[in-house]
Amino acid sequence: MSGDLDVDLAVRLLGGTPTHENRDPVLLRHWAVAATEFGRRMTPRAETVRVVERDGGLDAGLLARYRSRPPVVEVYTDTVERAERLVAERGWRHWFPEGSVRAAALAHEQAHAWLHHTAVRAEFKRALGHTALRFGRRRLYAYVAGADEVAAHAYAHAACGLGRSPLLLTEALAAAVSWESEN
Amino acid sequence: MGVVILLVMAAGVAAMLTRKLPTAFALVLLAVVIAFLADAPLTGKGSVLDTVLQEGAPALAATMIAILLGSWLGKLLEETGIAGTLVRKIVEFGGDRPVFVALGVLAVSAVVGTVTGSAPAAMLAGLIGIPAMIAVGIPKVTAAGTVLMGIAVGVPFELPVWQFFSTALDLPVDTVRGFMVKLFPFALVAAVAYVLVESRRRGVEHTWSLKSVRARPARGDRRRRLGDAPWYALLTPAVPLTLALGLDVAIIPSLLGGVLYALVTTTRPREMNRRLLRTLYGGFEVAAPPITLFVAIGILLAAVKLPGAVDALQPLVKSVSPQNTVLFILVFTLLVPLCLFRGPLNVFGLGAGIAGVLVATGIYPAVAVLGMTASYNQVFGVSDPTSTQTVWSAQYAGVSPHQVMLRTLPYVWAVAFGGLCVTAFTEL
């Protein structure tokens, strides 16, 4: 798993997102690269969003959650702790320094909030370049499901100065948690 | 004797509530006990074996065929990628605005709901629709509720349901259609209100989820190779409706028209035979639970219509049934929760028997009973946390059916109220 490139992980995430069931893998890769680039270069305004620490994330399969009404970021402490332990177990400390999981969670959700601004959305769609409709030389850009998630992870990756994409951590964590619950 | 019959019915509800017996088995057992209590002979005219079991079982045959054809058409919509393409287009065009996506999935669910109600419709619209809504930021409970409310918008125009009410209440299809057209605006307004109000109240949510990276089980491998359905094939769900509603074609040929349209717009001639058979047999599997239920309901209806049962129940039911317009609306609106949790007013359970009693004893005109049961059906179809479509949608979205019930109940209760008002003011 850690041998996979970060972009492969992003392609896998897009491929598993509904509405992409029959997409060409080359196209998925193109979107993964574009969304990662966009996320990496994003500069979200620092908004004052309330942060709430919560428990029960492992049961719900969540590490963090952003809700817009009222704006709040929930960080699931049990999942964050499990993730930190996993980083130590796998020997990934050089990629994910102590405390970086929580920081990445905050950055990830901050990116989601940013991606809801109309102007940002429009720019993001242009960057992905997927066409929904074309009239002569004018075209209407289509929304790409799952690309937000890739961009949010890419932003967290860059903003927190991680060695690898948080997607790697997510996959490892998902595997570890499901293995633990089955045994 | 009437009291004993009512007690037996209550025991039947208890058996269904506690899941001691599957609904269909409980209904057949109830029917046989009621028939014996009503002093029916074992064989001959008005008997347990000949009238209740032999004649009751196929009484709703036309409904069963309509259900089967609806399921067949549903399988075709799935296999040819028509349903998936509809949802994908909506997400591509409106993914930026979660409310737009929810309204789009609502519309797809409504359209699919007219073809095949209940669980198959929920799966058809929800398999891509629910995760797509969640991916654009719609909260999970809202997403599950949107599919269910959408199906309920389609239910007034669900052809198998027309057939059911027409046969069960012995009414012409025209009359059923007439009432359903009046019920539809209430369902539509409630569903759109649900999406708009809930989106405003709950906003959007985005998660860092461990599930996002887990590979989904491979589904529809055939569709994967086929790609999008052509745009004119996307009109398929409108075909049966246009035939039945616009051109007055009978229900079964209308549904067959839809099957034919889906086939010729998506399938090469040499593959037609195989696809038809494969989807038809798949449709049998989907239709098995409702058909089983309709066999049992036919038997129960035959039992409560026995002269002995009618004589025993008439005075009792008459004494508790409100005749005044306002009282009718008030009482039956308050009784709405009794159609949930396999309760006695569930139209696809004992509720059908109660409707049968009300018609057979002549306490209300059959049209009024239609109005009542159709109004309850709108509630049951969305909010009942024990009905398969609600359980499926909630669990697929990752929430509990009770959460979905609590969130949707106010809206569908209002729909039932609207339907009961129409009934009371036009039919009583």
Ligand SMILES: [Zn+2]
């Ligand atoms: Zn996210």
